[in-house]
Amino acid sequence: MAKIAIVQQAPVFLDKQKSILKAVELVEKTAKQGAKLVVFTEAFIPGYPAWVWRLRPGSDMGLSAELHSRLLKNAVDLDSDDLQPLYGAAKKHQITIVCGIHERDNELTRSTLYNCVITISDKGELINRHRKLMPTNPERMVWGFGDASGLRVIDTPVGRIGSLICWENFMPLARYALYAQGVEIYIAPTYDSGDNWMGSLQHIAREGGCWVLGSCNLINESDLPQYFPEKESLYPEKNGWINGGGSAVIAPDGKIVAGPMINESGILYYDIDLEKAANAKRAFDVAGHYSRPDIFNLEVNNKPQSSISFK
Secondary structure, three states: OEEEEEEEOOOOOOOHHHHHHHHHHHHHHHHHOOOOEEEOOOOOEOOOOHHHHOOOOOOOHHHHHHHHHHHHHHOEOOOOOOOHHHHHHHHHHOOEEEEEEEEEOOOOOOOOEEEEEEEEOOOOOEEEEEEOOOOOHHHHHOOOOOOHHHOOOEEEOOEEEEEOOHHHHHOHHHHHHHHOOOOOEEEEEEOOOOHHHHHHHHHHHHHHOOEEEEEEOEEEHHHOOOOOOOHHHHOOOOOOEEEEEEEEEEOOOOOEEEEEEEOOOEEEEEEEOOHHHHHHOOOOOOOOOOOOOOOOOOOOOOOOOOOOOOO
16 A cells, blocks of 8 residues: 555745745655655646636737746756755655646757656656647647657556646557556646546546546636736636646546545545556456557657757
């Protein structure tokens, strides 16, 4: 058995340093409850850009530029010491951390942002970086396209874990890539919510014979700082829910065993039995005995992609 924790709380929006410190405090809190895996939601540092769903295409270019500028300044450079406090918390408490971040490119133009989920080991080391393969609809005005270099399942003390971000989870081939690597704990950080989303997660649990952790963004109008540009025009309803969350734990048979946590700030805990993931594949192992490699074959290009090479 392994205790997991899903954090459903708002970050300190558009403030990288304060969001990281808040994440550290939450890691310490979950560690005191005996958690060995803690999951934060999509783009937790420094906050999911929910405003892209309310801006008017072609009409709010000035506001878009101002918000994007703030994101650039508060995005994480993985080659810097930005995340040292979080690495230190993971090592101190011997806890594995999965966290969504805005990652700033540090290799080419240094100006592209990626929607990224990172995995930090219980030894305080970055062991995986997955950039969202396909930003959804207006998200493409914020984030670049990721590649499959981080489309990996990682061995951790709590089991083999893998992550897909939000609507990547609707991509059957991306899911299959994780199933084929033996994912036991499938982590889905997301801005999505509601019955349809929960139904998708339940399907994934049954399809993959794995535990599914749905980690949903929670954002209230009151979570946005007063310095947020044009806050009153974009979010006029005081204390209104911009996204009410819905984090949940789904067992390998598709049953919801914890949550969903809706319109509530908190931490969802659950003790996971990995044997249930192995047993769930007895009748249906989609990438194992139920596959037909003589008919179907998936090829994944997991090399890092670049627009330029120097020789």
